[in-house]
Amino acid sequence: MEVKFLILGAGPAGLTFANQLQESREKSFLVLEKEKWGGGLCRSVYNNGPFDIGGGHFLDVKNKKVLDYLFHFMPHAEWNTFERNSQIFIHNQYINSPIESNIWQMELKEQIEYLKDIAAAGCNNGIKKPDKFVDWIEWKLGQKIAADYMIPYNKKMFADELNNLGTYWLNKLPDVSFEEILYSCLEHKSHGRQPAHSTFLYPKEYGYGEVWERMSKNVENNVMYGQHIYGIAFDKMEIKTHSGLNVKAQFIINTIPWKEFKEIQGMPSALHEKLGTLRHSAIETRLYLEDMDTLAHWIYYSQEDLPYHRKLIRHNFCPYHGYWTETRYERISMFDAHDSNVEKYINEYAYPLNTINKPQFMQDLLSWCRTKQVYGLGRWGEHEHYNSDIVVQKALQLYEKISGGNYIE
Ligand SMILES: Cc1cc2nc3c(=O)[nH]c(=O)nc-3n(C[C@H](O)[C@H](O)[C@H](O)COP(=O)(O)OP(=O)(O)OC[C@H]3O[C@@H](n4cnc5c(N)ncnc54)[C@H](O)[C@@H]3O)c2cc1C
Incomplete structure (x- = not known):
């Protein structure tokens, strides 16, 4: 032919x-x-x-x-059309995403710990931008955000070994300065550039x-x-x-x-x-039919003991009950056996990795x-x-x- x-x-x-x-x-x-x-x-x-x-x-x-x-x-x-409501589950509470713009939603003691740490981050102290991913996160957001959220979350989503990734693609992430983070804690509202999908469309019936x-x-x-x-x-x-x-x-x-x-x-x-x-990395998606008590459209989970890294709360953007999970393929053995009856799908090629x-x-x-x-x-x-x-x-x-x-x- x-x-x-x-x-x-x-x-x-x-x-x-x-x-x-x-x-x-x-x-x-x-x-x-x-x-x-x-x-x-x-x-x-x-x-x-x-x-x-x-x-x-x-x-x-x-x-x-x-x-x-x-x-x-x-x-x-x-x-x-929806105004994005994306959340992060951290320290046993839900805060809005991105973390750096929403530290003000945490307890005061936590806020102070994060602020002290961000003030010491490389980018706020004239240190040259590193060219490996993990080093970049610590340089940009400090060691505490890196350890509590960014590193475990990215490991769950992309790969266990993150330092094979470069930093040339990180302009996709929100760029929030230390000054903006301070303002948000003092004024109790988010400051700084918001991430992608701040408003988004989703089909009404499909x-x-x-x-x-x-x-x-x-x-x-x-x-x-x-x-x-x-x-x-x-x-x-x-x-x-x-x-x-x-x-x-x-x-x-x-x-x-x-x-x-x-x-x-x-x-x-x-x-x-x-x-x-x-x-590249592979992900598995699962559909659960029960609703969740939240207004979020999606929620990020960095906890190592939870297999999935994100939940998509379908009932908050679509007229059907339930939510979906996204889990990197290597982690799906962590699901309980009783979960095996849910509807699920494996995508062998999900994320091209930016090595x-x-x-x-x-x-x-x-x-x-x-x-x-x-x-x-x-x-x-x-x-x-x-x-x-x-x-x-x-x-x-x-x-x-x-x-x-x-x-x-
Ligand atoms: C978890 C996740 C969330 C995302 N969220 C969003 C979002 O919110 N908004 C958004 O706009 N985008 C989102 N994306 C990105 C979006 O999925 C991609 O941009 C889009 O699907 C890319 O289209 P593509 O045609 O380049 O690749 P693909 O959609 O991957 O299509 C490639 C096609 O090639 C076929 N193929 C592969 N191998 C072979 C083979 N050997 N022989 C024949 N056919 C083959 C595949 O079956 C597939 O049909 C997300 C992606 C992921 C993984």
């Missing part, structure tokens, strides 16, 4: 690119997807109300073009998967599901799947994890050998691939911690670039 455009993976990245081709009346394109339906990490299932199986997903789009694009598939009237489901339907004649890709030949521009399909293409848009290619031909050995250095050498390697890999008309796109194609709105934006941009705006007459 031969097509002009071959898209690997039907998550938000692949679906956006495919829909752009469809929109431009391109006929020669095909999407290959290993699962039975599209949406990737953003999919929902509906046995007991919506269950977002890739974890808690909320729409927070800064780019108007992206928002209009998504509203084209699922109009604004079908979404509710799970987060609905918008991607509609995008999948729109290109259904050009998608083949149940196609697990394992091979790529750059010299022949050919893809192989476990079911025996071989597809050649002029352009290959890759949105699947690079480590999924167990067979690679025509790639320089210096790149091929380093593919194994890309790291120290990743940026340089990905830059080398993607620029070489582009010379072959193979393009890495999205969370896995670029191995970046992108949210779904950014993935859509990247897919629209890549389409513009490849098509030159008027590629199809």
